[in-house]
Amino acid sequence: MDSQVLFVSGHRTDNAGRIPARFPEGQVDVVRAAIAAWFQARGVGPGWTLITGGARGADLIAAEEALRLKAGVHLYLASDESTFIEQSVRDGSTSAQWWEDSFRRVRSRASIDRLDGATPFGLKDAPRYARANDWMLAVLEAADSPHALLVWDGDSGLPGGAGEVATRARQIVESRGGCMHVIDPTPTSDATTSRES
Numbered sequence: 749m750d751s752q753v754l755f756v757s758g759h760r761t762d763n764a765g766r767i768p769a770r771f772p773e774g775q776v777d778v779v780r781a782a783i784a785a786w787f788q789a790r791g792v793g794p795g796w797t798l799i800t801g802g803a804r805g806a807d808l809i810a811a812e813e814a815l816r817l818k819a820g821v822h823l824y825l826a827s828d829e830s831t832f833i834e835q836s837v838r839d840g841s842t843s844a845q846w847w848e849d850s851f852r853r854v855r856s857r858a859s860i861d862r863l864d865g866a867t868p869f870g871l872k873d874a875p876r877y878a879r880a881n882d883w884m885l886a887v888l889e890a891a892d893s894p895h896a897l898l899v900w901d902g903d904s905g906l907p908g909g910a911g912e913v914a915t916r917a918r919q920i921v922e923s924r925g926g927c928m929h930v931i932d933p934t935p936t937s938d939a940t941t942s943r944e945s
Contacts (some may be wrong), residue, residue, distance in 0.1 A: 751795060751892050751893050752792075752794065752795055752797070752895065753796075753797050753799060753885075753887070753888060753891035753892075753893065753894050753895065754796055754797070754798045754799070754814070754819075754895045754896070754897060755798075755799050755800070755885070755888045755894070755895070755896045755897070755917055756798055756800040756806060756807060756810040756811070756863065756896075756897045756898075756899075757800065757801065757807070757881065757884070757896075757897075757898055757899075757903065757914075757917070758771075758806030758807070758897075758898045758899030758900045758910060758931075758933070759771040759805055759806055759899055759900060759933055760803050760804050760805040760806070760836070760841075761773050761775075761776065761804055761805040761841060761843070761847075762840075763766060763839070763840030764840065764841070764842045765909055767929040768876045769934065769935050770901050770903075770933070770934060771805055771806075771838070771843075771899065771901070771933035771934070772935055773842055773843055773853075774935070775933050775934075775935060776805075776809065776848070778933075779806070779809060779899055779931060779933050780787040780809050780813065781890045782931045783809055783810050783813050783890050783897070783899075783931065784813050784897060786897065786929050786931070787813055787814070787817060788908065789893070790821050790927065792814060792817055792854065793817040793818050793819055794818050794819065796814070796817075796819040796820065797819065797820040797821070797822055798810060798811060798819055798820065798821045798822070799821075799822045799824060799825070799884050799888065800821070800822075800823060800827060800884070800888055800905055801823070801824055801825070801877075801880055801881070801884065802823040802824075802825055802832065802836070802837075802851060802858075802892070803836040803837060804836065804838075804841060804847035804850070804856065805835045805899065805933075806850070806898070806899035806900075806933075808837075808847065808850045808851060808854060809899075810897060810899075811823070811852065811854040811858065812850060812854060815853075815854065815857050815858075820859070821851065821854060821857075821858040821859070822858060822859045822860070822861070823854070823855065823858045823859070823861070824860075824861050824862075824863070824880055824883055824884050824887075825860060825861070825862045825863065825880070826863050826877050826879070826880035827862070827863065827875045827876060828862065829855075829862075831936075833848060833851060837851045840883050842903065858945045859893075861878060863879060863880050863883065879884075881913050885913070885916055885917065888917065888920050888921075889920045893925075893926060894923070894924050894926045894927070895920050895921060895926045895927045895928065896917040896918070896920070896921050896927075896928040896929070897928070897930075897931070898910065898913070898914050898917065898929075898930045898931070899930075899933050900914055900930055900931075900932070900933075901932055901933060901934045902930075902932060914930065
């Protein structure tokens with residue numbers, strides 16, 4: 749893996765009719781621009797590897813931008829590909845086909861690992877998506893130069909969710925001298941107000 753490792757995680761775009769809105773489809777271009785600006789400021793490109801779960805929203809937006817900049821992308825899928833597409837890319841989206849096309853574009857150029865029965869790091873009792881996050885965080889922790897980007901509204905949420913992932917990623921990154929950036933995708937945010945460490 750390249751020397752600069754960037755972990756990307758965060759919210760999927762909202763399911764149709766979600767109230768309160770957290771990451772509506774109408775915010776995708778705003779979030780994409782904020783990600784592109786941060787990548788440019790950090791010099792993301794060749795020599796970087798982005799690791800992410802591959803879900804619609806934060807993961808795929810960042811992965812497509814990283815590939816555009818000629819960075820490596822490594823997907824850590826929480827299930828077999830067809831199940832993953834149905835549950836994490838298409839399900840509940842008003843733009844399901846667009847997101848599936850995005851996934852397929854990323855998948856064609858990314859390296860992939862899939863969580864299976866031989867669960868890495870002995871995490872067999874945790875829910876599947878929490879295990880995938882733990883897997884990526886362990887990869888981040890092993891990196892020489894770890895960085896993290898989260899597309900997250902700041903809500904602590906459920907155990908194993910974005911709030912817990914953000915806390916753990918920040919601990920890893922700060923202990924190793926890396927950089928963590930948070931983009932708020934809520935409709936009241938312009939996605940330029942962020943928290944960085």
